[in-house]
Amino acid sequence: MKDAQPDPNWNPRTRLVHGGSRRSQYGEVSEALFLTQGFVYPDAETAEARFIDAGPDEFIYARYGNPTVRMFEDRIAQLEGAEDAFATASGMAAVNGALVACLKAGDHVVSARALFGSCLWIVETLLPRFGVEVTFVDGADLAQWEAAVRPDTRLVFLESLSNPTLELVDITAVAAVAHRHDALVVVDNVFATPIFQRSLELGADVVIYSATKHIDGQGRCLGGVVLGTRDFIRGTLEPYLKHTGGAMSPFNAWVMLKGMETLDLRCRAQAETALKLARAIEGHPKVRRTLYPGLPGHPQADLAARQMTAGGTVLALDVHGGQAAAFRVLNAMKIALISNNLGDAKSIATHPATTTHQRLDPAAREHLGITPGLIRLSVGLEDGDDLVADLLQALDAA
Ligand SMILES: *Cc1c(COP(=O)(O)O)cnc(C)c1O
Numbered sequence: 256m257k258d259a260q261p262d263p264n265w266n267p268r269t270r271l272v273h274g275g276s277r278r279s280q281y282g283e284v285s286e287a288l289f290l291t292q293g294f295v296y297p298d299a300e301t302a303e304a305r306f307i308d309a310g311p312d313e314f315i316y317a318r319y320g321n322p323t324v325r326m327f328e329d330r331i332a333q334l335e336g337a338e339d340a341f342a343t344a345s346g347m348a349a350v351n352g353a354l355v356a357c358l359k360a361g362d363h364v365v366s367a368r369a370l371f372g373s374c375l376w377i378v379e380t381l382l383p384r385f386g387v388e389v390t391f392v393d394g395a396d397l398a399q400w401e402a403a404v405r406p407d408t409r410l411v412f413l414e415s416l417s418n419p420t421l422e423l424v425d426i427t428a429v430a431a432v433a434h435r436h437d438a439l440v441v442v443d444n445v446f447a448t449p450i451f452q453r454s455l456e457l458g459a460d461v462v463i464y465s466a467t468k469h470i471d472g473q474g475r476c477l478g479g480v481v482l483g484t485r486d487f488i489r490g491t492l493e494p495y496l497k498h499t500g501g502a503m504s505p506f507n508a509w510v511m512l513k514g515m516e517t518l519d520l521r522c523r524a525q526a527e528t529a530l531k532l533a534r535a536i537e538g539h540p541k542v543r544r545t546l547y548p549g550l551p552g553h554p555q556a557d558l559a560a561r562q563m564t565a566g567g568t569v570l571a572l573d574v575h576g577g578q579a580a581a582f583r584v585l586n587a588m589k590i591a592l593i594s595n596n597l598g599d600a601k602s603i604a605t606h607p608a609t610t611t612h613q614r615l616d617p618a619a620r621e622h623l624g625i626t627p628g629l630i631r632l633s634v635g636l637e638d639g640d641d642l643v644a645d646l647l648q649a650l651d652a653a
Pocket residue numbers: 345346347348350371373374414418443445446465466467468477478479
């Protein structure tokens with residue numbers, strides 16, 4: 256049977272279609288959905304042996320691993336250039352798993368302040384409850400990282416691009432600071448996508464995705480994944496996740512596998528349209544700021560050019576007139592849906608100050624640039640000209 260073994264010469268598009276495939280004795284073309292919790296052993300001796308040391312094609316229980324889930328893990332590991340991956344029930348199960356699996360009371364963590372809401376809750380509220388000390392920094396300010404990382408820092412955590420203001424963190428520079436003290440660099444790479452930012456090559460040790468976003472890309476299933484060295488994934492992370500129940504469902508893994516086949520095409524088309532939209536509204540009289548890392552006028556355009564191969568699939572705009580004007584724009588858009596997901600085939604508009612970042616106090620929102628007029632726009636697969644026309648007519652309503 257012709258099974259797709261990782262070939263170092265394959266380019267990403269080929270890995271996305273064939274990577275990690277495991278064919279059964281039937282030789283199916285499309286990846287099989289092994290919707291099973293358990294696995295049968297031919298005899299008691301085999302069961303005993305498998306509990307001592309399971310081989311790569313031997314499974315015990317779906318909370319530990321499953322063939323369809325393993326196909327997804329192998330495929331994304333091959334795309335990312337990671338030694339291994341562990342798939343999780345959601346992006347947050349991945350973030351929680353990666354952080355909690357390697358921290359203990361007394362450890363110190365340095366984290367960028369601009370985080371996805373639930374990531375912030377884990378770092379700011381949960382970890383200190385278990386005796387982990389956390390120092391927050393402005394991710395774009397390297398001097399703050401240098402001042403915050405100390406000999407007892409166990410890990411640093413960041414999102415680049417950040418949500419929702421699309422700020423970059425210089426991953427290579429932060430990794431140099433962290434590695435001086437043997438701290439692990441954990442990057443939530445959701446907004447940048449595996450297509451546009453190779454965080455492991457930039458210096459990250461562990462990369463996390465919410466597969467719910469671009470990897471599914473069609474708004475169906477929750478999922479997440481943690482990528483890193485085999486030692487970290489199987490030695491540190493797997494024991495935590497397999498015993499605490501964060502595993503991805505085989506059905507969701509199957510959906511994610513099919514999503515990966517078109518991931519590169521979708522991300523590129525969405526990023527191209529995002530750039531087109533950003534250009535169309537840059538300098539518009541109703542718009543105070545257009546935030547998109549692919550624009551030459553972005554304050555971190557140089558870093559974006561070094562660190563990413565495109566500006567991503569999300570842009571943000573800050574309209575004059577505050578919340579009332581932002582609401583008028585959201586309500587006037589005919590194509591983009593008012594929702595809070597991103598990376599979807601359908602364009603989605605979000606008002607972060609009143610939804611995803613509502614929990615923050617006003618001073619914290621202001622510090623992060625989450626102004627009342629800020630709209631986050633996740634650009635979908637619709638026709639770019641249609642989206643530009645729709646956004647321009649909606650801005651008239653502001
Ligand atoms: C969505 C998201 C998460 C959480 O993912 P879920 O799949 O919703 O649990 C974590 N980090 C970032 C940056 C996200 O956008």
